[in-house]
Amino acid sequence: MKLRETIIKHLLKEQDYIVGYADLRKLLAAKYAQYGYGIVIGRRMDSAIMDSIETGPNADYYALYQTVNVELAEIVKSIEAELRGNGIKAAGIAPSLTALDRNERFDHTLSLDFSHKLVATRAGLGWIGKSGLLITYEFGPRVRLVSVLVDYPVDYCRKPVLKSECQDCDLCVQHCPANALIGKEWTITTRREEIFDVFACREKCRELGGRIGKGIRLCGICISVCPFGKA
Template structure:
């Protein structure tokens, strides 16, 4: 598995914070018939929270989208790297993995690859949560037929009894039910209420990041614990 370790090192040198490998056989057929997924996790800089605290959402979104641009470049470089090894690969960029804004859902959610590779779990808010950075992360992915050693999938929430994100939601969209991979997303969050509020905020030049900000693990990351 030296090629796999070299790939992981390469992606980390390009700037990602965490790399994981998952079996996604059958989940990516809408794109290309490639059975293996590579999860790319990029932590958001702590200054992003400063922008939120100052209600400077323009700067926050500029910061966030700059990280998405970084992930796009890393994904495409990873695709090229894998192809140069003689395997097939498909960088799952935002443009390729088109998002349905009304459902707030991509064709193949990055969170699916990330949980299956053991990088983290889904919080009460339906955001992806990592033990190191909470929800202050951006996600990307690569599909490939390169042989990979898969991580252990996380199938149940590792959140404790904390209800910070649920209590912080301004429209009460977050349900008490904790995530597991046997549930539908609608079991843990009212996505219609969430979408309506977010769109209203965007129209006014604002945003809603309360569930991300109030996550206990996000706060621990910001405080450097």
């Protein structure tokens, strides 16, 4: 089967996406270990809206975030169905937390068993920045991600990315309203906790998102100020 063509035909406008293919053998949590390979899709976020949130999230960003989440969730579902129809074991992973993910372990760690960013660095799409975000070569951090795990060896692999390319830049560290970012440059052995305080970040997301609407958690300042991906 022509995997690349199969994926591309599910994307709405090809130029708005980046797609990466990764060998994930030995890197997945036990519950996903039966797969071994992954396809990650990055959806470019609208530039003007991302520019507009340099000092905090707004209603336009929230609307974009929701629209893109729905779009990506539909895309992975349809890719998953087509791959399964071709006899390939496939599992689409949603862009955001689902009801199933919310349990005691998550509350204590803010960590799921699956990281879209891991698939993306292994697929060679970019590195983890001082913000903790995936910084892609094409769109900087201005992407939302989804993945499909497969038990089918994927071709078209770029080389995995092994370290950060942020260098001296620390604009995200300076602008983080939660002072959550430590400023450390990532390599594949760096733990998330060495990069940023996720609880402080979530607290600020609650506060800033709450100004848009009840129960909304959103920030995105670290995305907006990053020089990578700016027009």
